[in-house]
Amino acid sequence: MQxxxxxxxxxxxxxxxxxxxxxxxxxxxAGCLILCRSTGRFLLGKRSKEVDEPLTWGGFGGAIDSTENxxxxxxxxVQEETGLPESATPALVPLFVFRCGTFEFHNxxxxxxxxxxxxxxxxxxxxGWYEWQRFPGPAHFGLTAVLQDAASVxxxxxxxx
Numbered sequence: 267m268q269x270x271x272x273x274x275x276x277x278x279x280x281x282x283x284x285x286x287x288x289x290x291x292x293x294x295x296a297g298c299l300i301l302c303r304s305t306g307r308f309l310l311g312k313r314s315k316e317v318d319e320p321l322t323w324g325g326f327g328g329a330i331d332s333t334e335n336x337x338x339x340x341x342x343x344v345q346e347e348t349g350l351p352e353s354a355t356p357a358l359v360p361l362f363v364f365r366c367g368t369f370e371f372h373n374x375x376x377x378x379x380x381x382x383x384x385x386x387x388x389x390x391x392x393x394g395w396y397e398w399q400r401f402p403g404p405a406h407f408g409l410t411a412v413l414q415d416a417a418s419v420x421x422x423x424x425x426x427x
Protein backbone atom coordinates (compact mmCIF):
# COMPACT_ATOMS: atom_id res chain seq x y z
CA MET A 267 0.00 0.00 0.00
CA GLN A 268 1.37 3.40 -0.97
CA UNK A 269 1.57 5.98 1.82
CA UNK A 270 1.29 9.07 -0.34
CA UNK A 271 -1.03 10.13 -3.10
CA UNK A 272 0.53 9.83 -6.56
CA UNK A 273 0.93 12.81 -8.83
CA UNK A 274 -1.90 13.61 -11.20
CA UNK A 275 -1.31 14.09 -14.90
CA UNK A 276 -2.69 17.64 -14.51
CA UNK A 277 0.01 18.37 -11.93
CA UNK A 278 2.66 17.11 -14.37
CA UNK A 279 1.31 19.42 -17.09
CA UNK A 280 1.37 22.37 -14.69
CA UNK A 281 4.90 21.49 -13.54
CA UNK A 282 6.11 21.24 -17.15
CA UNK A 283 4.57 24.63 -17.99
CA UNK A 284 6.43 26.14 -15.03
CA UNK A 285 9.67 24.56 -16.29
CA UNK A 286 9.24 26.34 -19.62
CA UNK A 287 8.65 29.68 -17.88
CA UNK A 288 11.06 29.57 -14.93
CA UNK A 289 13.54 26.75 -15.49
CA UNK A 290 12.20 24.89 -12.43
CA UNK A 291 9.90 21.84 -12.40
CA UNK A 292 6.77 23.28 -10.79
CA UNK A 293 6.10 26.62 -9.16
CA UNK A 294 7.05 25.35 -5.71
CA UNK A 295 9.13 22.44 -4.53
CA ALA A 296 10.12 20.64 -1.35
CA GLY A 297 12.72 18.16 -0.30
CA CYS A 298 14.86 16.72 2.45
CA LEU A 299 18.34 16.23 3.63
CA ILE A 300 18.03 12.90 5.47
CA LEU A 301 19.94 12.46 8.74
CA CYS A 302 20.22 9.22 10.70
CA ARG A 303 20.09 10.17 14.37
CA SER A 304 21.94 7.06 15.60
CA THR A 305 24.96 7.35 13.26
CA GLY A 306 25.00 11.08 12.49
CA ARG A 307 25.29 10.28 8.77
CA PHE A 308 23.33 11.79 5.88
CA LEU A 309 21.74 9.98 2.95
CA LEU A 310 22.66 11.72 -0.30
CA GLY A 311 21.79 10.78 -3.84
CA LYS A 312 23.61 11.31 -7.13
CA ARG A 313 21.16 12.66 -9.69
CA SER A 314 20.76 10.75 -12.96
CA LYS A 315 21.40 12.13 -16.44
CA GLU A 316 17.60 12.23 -16.92
CA VAL A 317 16.98 15.17 -14.56
CA ASP A 318 17.96 18.82 -14.22
CA GLU A 319 21.37 19.36 -12.59
CA PRO A 320 22.50 15.85 -13.60
CA LEU A 321 25.32 13.98 -11.86
CA THR A 322 25.29 16.25 -8.81
CA TRP A 323 24.87 15.06 -5.22
CA GLY A 324 22.09 16.29 -2.96
CA GLY A 325 19.00 15.53 -0.99
CA PHE A 326 15.70 14.21 -2.32
CA GLY A 327 12.74 16.28 -3.43
CA GLY A 328 10.61 17.70 -6.20
CA ALA A 329 7.57 19.72 -7.12
CA ILE A 330 4.71 20.34 -4.72
CA ASP A 331 1.49 19.00 -6.21
CA SER A 332 -1.80 20.92 -6.12
CA THR A 333 -3.23 18.94 -3.17
CA GLU A 334 -0.09 19.11 -0.99
CA ASN A 335 1.59 21.41 1.46
CA UNK A 336 5.42 21.57 1.47
CA UNK A 337 5.97 18.98 4.22
CA UNK A 338 3.59 16.48 2.59
CA UNK A 339 5.37 16.92 -0.73
CA UNK A 340 8.80 16.48 0.89
CA UNK A 341 7.73 13.21 2.53
CA UNK A 342 6.13 11.92 -0.69
CA UNK A 343 9.25 12.74 -2.71
CA VAL A 344 11.53 11.05 -0.17
CA GLN A 345 9.36 7.93 -0.21
CA GLU A 346 9.26 7.86 -4.03
CA GLU A 347 12.97 8.50 -4.50
CA THR A 348 14.45 6.39 -1.68
CA GLY A 349 11.85 3.72 -0.92
CA LEU A 350 11.80 5.02 2.65
CA PRO A 351 10.50 2.11 4.76
CA GLU A 352 7.09 2.55 6.37
CA SER A 353 8.73 2.09 9.78
CA ALA A 354 11.20 4.92 9.16
CA THR A 355 8.81 7.87 8.97
CA PRO A 356 11.08 10.83 9.70
CA ALA A 357 10.64 13.85 11.89
CA LEU A 358 10.74 16.91 9.62
CA VAL A 359 12.56 20.06 10.68
CA PRO A 360 12.23 23.16 8.45
CA LEU A 361 15.42 24.58 6.97
CA PHE A 362 16.24 27.23 4.35
CA VAL A 363 13.58 28.21 1.77
CA PHE A 364 15.29 28.81 -1.57
CA ARG A 365 13.67 31.54 -3.68
CA CYS A 366 14.36 32.48 -7.28
CA GLY A 367 11.85 34.85 -8.91
CA THR A 368 8.43 33.32 -8.31
CA PHE A 369 9.81 29.83 -7.54
CA GLU A 370 10.39 28.61 -3.98
CA PHE A 371 11.83 25.35 -2.63
CA HIS A 372 11.19 24.30 0.98
CA ASN A 373 14.10 22.38 2.48
CA UNK A 374 13.72 20.10 5.47
CA UNK A 375 15.97 18.02 7.65
CA UNK A 376 14.37 14.57 7.78
CA UNK A 377 15.57 12.76 10.91
CA UNK A 378 15.31 8.97 10.91
CA UNK A 379 16.40 6.70 13.76
CA UNK A 380 18.26 4.10 11.67
CA UNK A 381 20.01 3.99 8.32
CA UNK A 382 18.11 2.10 5.63
CA UNK A 383 19.09 0.73 2.23
CA UNK A 384 17.54 3.11 -0.31
CA UNK A 385 15.58 1.75 -3.25
CA UNK A 386 16.30 4.26 -5.98
CA UNK A 387 14.11 5.34 -8.87
CA UNK A 388 15.13 6.66 -12.31
CA UNK A 389 16.01 10.09 -10.89
CA UNK A 390 19.00 8.85 -8.86
CA UNK A 391 21.95 6.72 -9.99
CA UNK A 392 23.66 6.18 -6.63
CA UNK A 393 23.11 6.90 -2.96
CA GLY A 394 25.08 6.56 0.21
CA TRP A 395 25.31 7.55 3.85
CA TYR A 396 27.97 10.22 4.49
CA GLU A 397 29.52 11.93 7.49
CA TRP A 398 28.78 15.62 8.15
CA GLN A 399 30.95 17.84 5.94
CA ARG A 400 32.38 14.81 4.10
CA PHE A 401 29.86 14.85 1.27
CA PRO A 402 30.76 13.74 -2.26
CA GLY A 403 30.80 16.22 -5.12
CA PRO A 404 29.90 17.93 -7.16
CA ALA A 405 27.10 19.20 -4.96
CA HIS A 406 23.69 20.14 -6.31
CA PHE A 407 23.18 23.91 -6.00
CA GLY A 408 20.29 23.32 -3.59
CA LEU A 409 22.49 21.38 -1.17
CA THR A 410 25.13 24.09 -1.43
CA ALA A 411 22.52 26.76 -0.64
CA VAL A 412 21.36 24.92 2.49
CA LEU A 413 24.94 24.41 3.68
CA GLN A 414 25.69 28.11 3.14
CA ASP A 415 22.68 29.17 5.22
CA ALA A 416 23.91 29.75 8.79
CA ALA A 417 20.50 29.15 10.38
CA SER A 418 20.11 25.80 8.55
CA VAL A 419 23.60 24.66 9.54
CA UNK A 420 22.91 25.61 13.16
CA UNK A 421 19.67 23.61 13.08
CA UNK A 422 21.36 20.57 11.50
CA UNK A 423 24.17 20.61 14.07
CA UNK A 424 21.62 20.44 16.91
CA UNK A 425 20.62 16.97 15.65
CA UNK A 426 24.12 15.55 15.24
CA UNK A 427 25.20 13.05 17.90
